[in-house]
Amino acid sequence: MNEPKSLFLTDNSLGIATDLYQLTMAAGYFEQKMQDIATFELFVRQLPKNRSYLVTAGLEQALHYLAHITFSPETIQFLRQLPIFNRVSQKFFEYLRSFAFTGSVYAMPEGTIAFAEEPLLQVTAPIIETQIVETYLLSTINFQTSIATKASRVVYAAQGREVIDFGTRRAHGPQAGVLAARACFVGGCKGTSNVFAAHELGMPAVGTIAHSWVMAFENEQDAFCKFHEIFPDNTTLLIDTYDTLAGARHAATIGKKLKGVRIDSGNLSELSKEVRKILDTEGLHHVKIIASGDLNENRINDLLKTGAPIDSFGVGTEMVTSKDAPALGGVYKLVEQEHGGKVIPKMKFSKDKLTYPCKKQVYRIIDEAGNFAKDVIGLQGEELGGISLLIPVIKNGKICYNLPAIPEIQHTTSNNLAHLPEPFKRLTDAETYPVTKSQGLEAKRNEAEKILRNINIP
Amino acid sequence: MNEPKSLFLTDNSLGIATDLYQLTMAAGYFEQKMQDIATFELFVRQLPKNRSYLVTAGLEQALHYLAHITFSPETIQFLRQLPIFNRVSQKFFEYLRSFAFTGSVYAMPEGTIAFAEEPLLQVTAPIIETQIVETYLLSTINFQTSIATKASRVVYAAQGREVIDFGTRRAHGPQAGVLAARACFVGGCKGTSNVFAAHELGMPAVGTIAHSWVMAFENEQDAFCKFHEIFPDNTTLLIDTYDTLAGARHAATIGKKLKGVRIDSGNLSELSKEVRKILDTEGLHHVKIIASGDLNENRINDLLKTGAPIDSFGVGTEMVTSKDAPALGGVYKLVEQEHGGKVIPKMKFSKDKLTYPCKKQVYRIIDEAGNFAKDVIGLQGEELGGISLLIPVIKNGKICYNLPAIPEIQHTTSNNLAHLPEPFKRLTDAETYPVTKSQGLEAKRNEAEKILRNINIP
Numbered sequence: 001m002n003e004p005k006s007l008f009l010t011d012n013s014l015g016i017a018t019d020l021y022q023l024t025m026a027a028g029y030f031e032q033k034m035q036d037i038a039t040f041e042l043f044v045r046q047l048p049k050n051r052s053y054l055v056t057a058g059l060e061q062a063l064h065y066l067a068h069i070t071f072s073p074e075t076i077q078f079l080r081q082l083p084i085f086n087r088v089s090q091k092f093f094e095y096l097r098s099f100a101f102t103g104s105v106y107a108m109p110e111g112t113i114a115f116a117e118e119p120l121l122q123v124t125a126p127i128i129e130t131q132i133v134e135t136y137l138l139s140t141i142n143f144q145t146s147i148a149t150k151a152s153r154v155v156y157a158a159q160g161r162e163v164i165d166f167g168t169r170r171a172h173g174p175q176a177g178v179l180a181a182r183a184c185f186v187g188g189c190k191g192t193s194n195v196f197a198a199h200e201l202g203m204p205a206v207g208t209i210a211h212s213w214v215m216a217f218e219n220e221q222d223a224f225c226k227f228h229e230i231f232p233d234n235t236t237l238l239i240d241t242y243d244t245l246a247g248a249r250h251a252a253t254i255g256k257k258l259k260g261v262r263i264d265s266g267n268l269s270e271l272s273k274e275v276r277k278i279l280d281t282e283g284l285h286h287v288k289i290i291a292s293g294d295l296n297e298n299r300i301n302d303l304l305k306t307g308a309p310i311d312s313f314g315v316g317t318e319m320v321t322s323k324d325a326p327a328l329g330g331v332y333k334l335v336e337q338e339h340g341g342k343v344i345p346k347m348k349f350s351k352d353k354l355t356y357p358c359k360k361q362v363y364r365i366i367d368e369a370g371n372f373a374k375d376v377i378g379l380q381g382e383e384l385g386g387i388s389l390l391i392p393v394i395k396n397g398k399i400c401y402n403l404p405a406i407p408e409i410q411h412t413t414s415n416n417l418a419h420l421p422e423p424f425k426r427l428t429d430a431e432t433y434p435v436t437k438s439q440g441l442e443a444k445r446n447e448a449e450k451i452l453r454n455i456n457i458p
Numbered sequence: 459m460n461e462p463k464s465l466f467l468t469d470n471s472l473g474i475a476t477d478l479y480q481l482t483m484a485a486g487y488f489e490q491k492m493q494d495i496a497t498f499e500l501f502v503r504q505l506p507k508n509r510s511y512l513v514t515a516g517l518e519q520a521l522h523y524l525a526h527i528t529f530s531p532e533t534i535q536f537l538r539q540l541p542i543f544n545r546v547s548q549k550f551f552e553y554l555r556s557f558a559f560t561g562s563v564y565a566m567p568e569g570t571i572a573f574a575e576e577p578l579l580q581v582t583a584p585i586i587e588t589q590i591v592e593t594y595l596l597s598t599i600n601f602q603t604s605i606a607t608k609a610s611r612v613v614y615a616a617q618g619r620e621v622i623d624f625g626t627r628r629a630h631g632p633q634a635g636v637l638a639a640r641a642c643f644v645g646g647c648k649g650t651s652n653v654f655a656a657h658e659l660g661m662p663a664v665g666t667i668a669h670s671w672v673m674a675f676e677n678e679q680d681a682f683c684k685f686h687e688i689f690p691d692n693t694t695l696l697i698d699t700y701d702t703l704a705g706a707r708h709a710a711t712i713g714k715k716l717k718g719v720r721i722d723s724g725n726l727s728e729l730s731k732e733v734r735k736i737l738d739t740e741g742l743h744h745v746k747i748i749a750s751g752d753l754n755e756n757r758i759n760d761l762l763k764t765g766a767p768i769d770s771f772g773v774g775t776e777m778v779t780s781k782d783a784p785a786l787g788g789v790y791k792l793v794e795q796e797h798g799g800k801v802i803p804k805m806k807f808s809k810d811k812l813t814y815p816c817k818k819q820v821y822r823i824i825d826e827a828g829n830f831a832k833d834v835i836g837l838q839g840e841e842l843g844g845i846s847l848l849i850p851v852i853k854n855g856k857i858c859y860n861l862p863a864i865p866e867i868q869h870t871t872s873n874n875l876a877h878l879p880e881p882f883k884r885l886t887d888a889e890t891y892p893v894t895k896s897q898g899l900e901a902k903r904n905e906a907e908k909i910l911r912n913i914n915i916p
Contacts, residue, residue: 002861004522007636007658009466017632019624019651021665024689028671031688038674064462078657084666084692127674134668135651138627139635166477169596170785172630173637174475174523177597178465179630193477199536200465207479208542210592212792213486215804216496216585219913230489231482234542240808242914265808317785326784327628327775334670346673350698350723403460455677456700 008175015071015099016079018135023079026128027088030095037103037338038127039359040134041119042141048325052430053420054114055152055413057186058144059107061179062121063399065136066105071096101129105394108362109404111148111186111412112389113420115435118362118377120145120330122390127337134332143176144183146328147320150297151187152413154315157297157427159304162312164206165192166292167320180320186409193314201406208234211264214241221250228254236260236290244271248278251287260288262314268293269308276309290314296323297427335359345448356441357448362389363438371419378438466633473529473557474537476593481537484586485546488553495561495796496585497817498592499577500599506783510888511878512572513610513871515644516602517565519637520579521857523594524563529554559587563852566820567862569606569644569870570847571878573893576820576835578603578788580848585795592790601634602641604786605778608755609645610871612773615755615885617762620770622664623650624750625778638778644867651772659864666692669722672699679708686712694718694748702729706736709745718746720772726751727766734767746770754781755885793817803906814899815906820847821896829877836896 009017016023028034044054071079076093079085085092103125114120120141123130155163165184168177181197191204198205209227217223220242228235235254239247239261251261261279263271268291279287291303292314300313317323333355334346345357358379365386367373378384393401404412423431467475474481486492502512529537534551537543561583572578578599581588613621623642626635639655649662656663667685675681678700686693693712697705697719709719719737721729726749737745749761750772758771775781791813792804803815816837823844825831836842851859862870881889 002863004518004525004857004861005658006467006469006519006522006526007633007640007655008468009464009633009636009654010468011464011466013654016653016657017636018653019626019665020653020656020663021651021668023653024666024692025668025671028667028685028688029674032684034674036674038670040670060462061464064464067462068464075657079653082663084663084689087688087690131668131670134670135627135635136632139629139632142628143631143634168477169593169790170600170787171597172634172779173601174594174597175465175467175633176601176630177593178467178475182465193479195474195476195478195481195537196467196471197465198478199474199533200463205478205540205542207477208482209486210479210483210589211806211808212496212498212589212592213483215792215806216487216492216494216795226490227486230486230545231542232545234482241806242808242910246915265811317787321630321785323784326781327779329628329775332627334673337674348669348673348699350669350700353723399462403462405460452700457704 011068012070012072013075014065014069014136015096016075018132022132022134024084025131027085027092029128029131030092031088034127036127037124038130038334039122039124039336040130040332041335041360042121042137042330042332043119044116044328044330046329047116048328050324051149052424053149053433054145055148055187056108056112056114056120056145057110057148057183058141059110059393060403061144062137062140063393063403065140066101066133066394067399069099069101069133071099073097100397101125101133102397103129103394104392104396106390107393108389109391109412111409111416113372113416115375115433117435118375119360119390122359138330138332142328142330144179144186145330146322146325147180147183148187148413150319150322151184151189152417153297153427154300154319155188156425157300158313161310162190163188164312164314165189165194165319166314167316168194170317171320177320182406184319185406186413188410188413203406208236209238211238211241214238220247221253224250224254228257232257234259236262238262238264239275240265245274245278248275252279252282252284258284258287260290262290262292264293268310269303269306272308272310288312292316294318301427345444347445347448347452349449356437356445358441358444360441363387364389371421374434374436376436376438377441379440379444382438382440384438469526470528470530471533472523472527472594473554474533476590480590480592482542483589485543485550487586487589488550489547492585494585495582496588496792497580497582497794498588498790499793499818500579500595500788500790501577502574502786502788504787505574506786508782509607510882511607511891512603513606513645514566514570514572514578514603515568515606515641516599517568517851518861519602520595520598521851521861523598524559524591524852525857527557527559527591529557531555558855559583559591560855561587561852562850562854564848565851566847567849567870569867569874571830571874573833573891575893576833577818577848580817596788596790600786600788602637602644603788604780604783605638605641606645606871608777608780609642609647610875611755611885612758612777613646614883615758616771619768620648621646622770622772623647623652623777624772625774626652628775629778635778640864642777643864644871646868646871661864666694667696669696669699672696678705679711682708682712686715690715692717694720696720696722697733698723703732703736706733710737710740710742716742716745718748720748720750722751726768727761727764730766730768748772750774752776759885803902805903805906805910807907814895814903816899816902818899821845822847829879832892832894834894834896835899837898837902840896840898842896
């Protein structure tokens with residue numbers, strides 16, 4: 001009988017947690033004795049549908065990766081026997097044996113509001129290293145940024161009411177559920193149902209009962225009383241298993257100690273109003289109404305417009321998969337290379353996929369009220385005023401950045417969003433935040449493009 | 459300086475890789491001395507948009523979980539200090555210390571074609587156990603099934619041409635990339651760019667160069683020759699970095715040893731035709747053209763309709779996120795409970811979320827040509843003919859199922875799809891495959907509903 005495999009990533013497998021072509025290119029650079037220092041930038045070409053900004057997230061896991069990437073002897077053995085490597089010298093595999101990331105990284109701190117074309121991460125290292133780390137960095141930053149952004153929209157729609165992440169069961173695997181819980185918190189959620197994520201990060205773990213509890217007892221009333229016996233100070237009851245209004249009346253019999261009721265189906269606006277009446281009639285004004293069930297920012301917005309007396313939202317599927325825009329198209333592109341003592345700007349001009357060369361910095365210009373006025377993408381070291389959003393996080397392979405705890409990151413997000421004027425964060429028809437490129441950058445691009453076109457397109 | 463966290467799941471953390479309410483309910487059942495044997499079924503209420511069937515996947519990882527779930531002393535310590543558990547007795551935490559899954563599981567083998575409402579998994583165990591495992595099972599089966607289904611559509615569109623998974627960078631984190639690579643293979647892909655997944659599962663690892671290789675050398679011609687020096691038998695070149703047709707001409711200079719060229723941008727139909735001409739003019743008829751860049755089943759279908767001479771498709775983002783339907787809404791519902799020697803059917807009737815009670819079996823009726831004619835969802839043990847799709851995979855906590863290797867699972871998928879008549883698998887406007895419920899099941903449901911309504915809705 002075969003043992004089933006978990007397929008869990010571990011620190012030992014980080015070296016091969018990448019696309020094969022990163023390793024064939026690494027072997028190629030090695031064999032060609034190409035030791036140039038390269039700089040790659042990670043950015044999103046266009047914001048996804050329905051998004052007017054990004055909330056950056058995932059940097060901590062990216063730094064974990066860069067600090068721990070290694071090739072175990074067993075994974076090197078695996079690579080060596082792949083037919084594609086049969087002409088690659090033994091020396092390359094010896095090189096992998098002592099592989100570590102020795103480069104330097106600039107990044108936007110997590111919770112920073114960012115826009116299309118702005119580098120979120122900038123990696124400078126010997127070209128083999130920059131190449132190998134591409135895939136993992138992209139998938140880490142793409143995913144958490146996508147979810148933190150979505151969560152921030154859901155939180156915005158809730159207008160100060162609590163939003164809780166309930167999404168693990170619909171996330172892209174159990175591990176994605178953990179990362180999503182983190183990213184939702186970065187985006188402003190007040191807690192998560194995911195116990196492992198809460199444990200690892202110190203976030204509030206939230207939840208009480210499911211339909212199965214109600215169904216497991218002879219009747220609903222009995223199920224409610226039995227739960228209250230064990231959790232007298234945390235009695236939030238799910239009331240829609242059989243009939244929501246009957247459920248509300250059953251819950252109300254708990255009396256003053258009842259903390260909340262959850263409605264997970266039906267017309268949440270009408271039901272919440274009816275349930276509120278039932279509770280209030282019993283003097284249970286303090287009892288909170290929690291709504292859940294396929295919620296997203298638009299549905300929450302609609303519900304609140306109808307005056308639904310909902311105190312808290314449990315949001316799952318739509319938030320943890322960013323369902324209306326489930327993939328963030330971040331890319332990681334070579335922008336500059338030091339070769340023979342010279343710095344050579346690099347760019348590509350594939351159709352619709354043109355990139356800008358050179359190490360960049362994002363300069364955020366603040367208006368007199370302290371709000372974000374516009375961003376300028378310029379060259380690193382240009383004097384353009386404003387706040388420089390990319391800060392050093394790794395220097396010569398060592399983390400040089402004091403990682404904030406998750407509540408601090410959440411605070412960064414809310415603080416950033418508070419300074420992003422309203423028109424740029426409306427749920428629909430948001431205006432486009434002004435991002436321009438500096439003259440210095442445009443000049444470098446024109447120069448590099450001319451040279452590269454002459455060389456490559458006869 | 460804080461150490462960055464990977465947030466990696468490990469076997470040690472499986473117990474708390476769940477929603478908090480599973481654990482509060484578990485504590486509640488424990489304190490109420492509720493030791494009933496419960497049966498839960500995992501199924502999808504409605505097929506997602508644009509899907510006419512599901513390809514089941516993820517069972518192996520689900521079995522890994524059930525075989526390894528445990529609560530480490532450290533995680534128990536964490537739970538104990540959560541305020542919500544402050545009235546829960548010490549005995550519950552002692553119980554968790556020796557927790558293991560002791561129940562029995564029926565499942566559809568991976569690669570089985572399934573439809574809405576059909577149980578994919580059926581878990582029977584003491585109710586605490588069935589409850590705790592819900593979240594992880596859902597997220598495992600939901601995700602891989604969603605991706606295997608999407609991949610099967612992409613493979614169908616490619617009409618026999620090779621489809622390769624290139625998606626890790628856009629997956630929902632690096633771990634989701636690994637699981638997606640597996641599920642894509644289940645769905646019919648011929649290989650993956652994900653080296654770790656290839657290593658773990660013995661799938662072909664595929665890939666050669668990225669734009670950065672081309673950009674890293676002084677000019678494209680030089681970059682191509684240098685790659686060919688190191689990989690003379692595996693020279694597939696990416697030709698769109700600067701200009702696709704110039705790139706094709708540069709690649710052609712490699713001569714007979716050139717294996718393939720990849721086009722990643724622009725009008726893939728027109729470009730592939732022009733590139734084919736350039737290659738053929740040089741006598742390079744054997745050189746394969748690989749297309750990539752935001753492909754999905756519909757774009758591949760459109761490309762092939764135009765007669766694009768593409769031999770192989772690299773598909774990423776759209777496949778590994780199942781972008782048009784990024785969440786599969788699988789649920790896990792209590793259907794039956796043994797209490798005091800009696801079997802009690804269980805169901806809920808929340809609006810639009812009604813469930814059917816009792817342990818079920820899916821009977822697939824085969825026509826005289828050997829094709830799938832219809833499915834009947836019936837009671838376990840009913841004599842309804844056809845093939846019984848749910849088979850025992852765990853008995854009393856032990857795996858009793860010979861896990862197939864991944865090529866066998868891929869074969870199961872293709873064999874299943876070969877017997878699913880064409881109208882049910884068309885990319886658009888597919889017909890609805892007939893699935894009915896047995897009279898026995900309907901009778902049980904009517905009976906159970908009547909009883910439960912009388913008890914719960916005064």
